[in-house]
Amino acid sequence: MIKAIALDLDGTLLNDKKEVTDRSVNILRKLYKKGIEILIVTGRPYSSTTKIIERLGIPMTAICYNGGKIIDTISGEILENKLLPEDVAKKLFEYIEVKKLNINIFMNEKWHANDLESESAKIYKKNSGLTPIKIDLKNFSKKNITKGVIIDKTEVLEKYKKELEDLIGKKAYITFTQPTYLEVLNKDINKGKALKRILELKNIDIKQCMAFGDAENDKEMLETVGVNVAMKDSIDELKEICAYVTKNSNDEDGVAKFLEEYFNEK
Missing domain, CATH: 3.30.1240.10 (Hypothetical Protein, Haloacid Dehalogenase-like Hydrolase; Chain: A; domain 2)
Known part of the structure; x- marks a missing residue:
């Protein structure tokens, strides 16, 4: 049973205009209302992620800088902040x-x-x-x-x-x-480590998490979760390790269409 969905942004949830489409917003809100945690897991700084989080309109934890900074978007509390020595x-x-x-x-x-x-x-x-x-x-x-x-x-x-x-x-x-x-x-960060720590705090087993990604920095996260999904245009290395590859690209609502089909939500 899936209890959490972890989403990379660029090349994954965002289209080529760096936007979240209405279709993506709608399916993610539906799944959140059904009790599934939605998490952003991105290489972006938090300052470049806030507008996307506001657009989604979902209370969530944001894992930014590939796990270097983790923020509770409701309270604003910084849960983790790892710096370059x-x-x-x-x-x-x-x-x-x-x-x-x-x-x-x-x-x-x-x-x-x-x-x-x-x-x-x-x-x-x-x-x-x-x-x-x-x-x-x-x-x-x-x-x-x-x-x-x-x-x-x-x-x-x-x-x-x-x-x-x-x-x-x-x-x-x-x-x-x-x-x-x-x-x-x-050196102590990557998306997989950060996601695992946050899900433990939420009492969610990492194997009950679905994750989407497209680039090298998504590898550790996709290797760790229970259901891993590579984007249609992701690097070949990710397609080889993932159970699923989206039929559509990030610019074709690939994440939204996959979720709609997987959870039978139209």
Whole structure:
């Protein structure tokens, strides 16, 4: 029996316009009223998730930053907040400067970028709806950083990922959250760990949870839950480990249509 549904956002619940459709809102509200917990599990910062939560209109727990920050959206209580260690942030910044890369840094729910005119900043601004703050990496604090995000072509990011894993891999969680987003976070987090902890607090067995995802950072979550669903356009690695693959993409109400069929709700 399914008691919880965990939803990734980008490439999963959200369409390509970064919106939640009426169809998705309707089915999720129906399932919530039947007693099923709805959880957002995203790589996004909480500040870029609140409008989506308001749109859904469902009391829920939001797992943001891939599990780095967990918030009770009703009380506003922060249930967990894991930061990037200072020594790891220092090495990351040094790597960025040596490679002359653009990076997006998140601290206290605010987005900072070392080049506001870069293609990286423009893409993130369009996708997140947030406004960046200009920083100088050499003089920027290494404390209270939640994550760093590098945006580029997949093949370029794969090279950076390998280099970063060699540099700080044992001290950080380095993952793709979208094909063009490479993120660096606290080593003790991932979506699977965070979801399991929250469901334990709610007295829900992880095997009674259904989860949807499309990218590398969804892997641990999908491996952990009882019913795992990969999106039609997800990476092949997820399709191989999931019991289900949606018939429709995120831009075709893939999640909503799957839920309607699975729970026999029209």
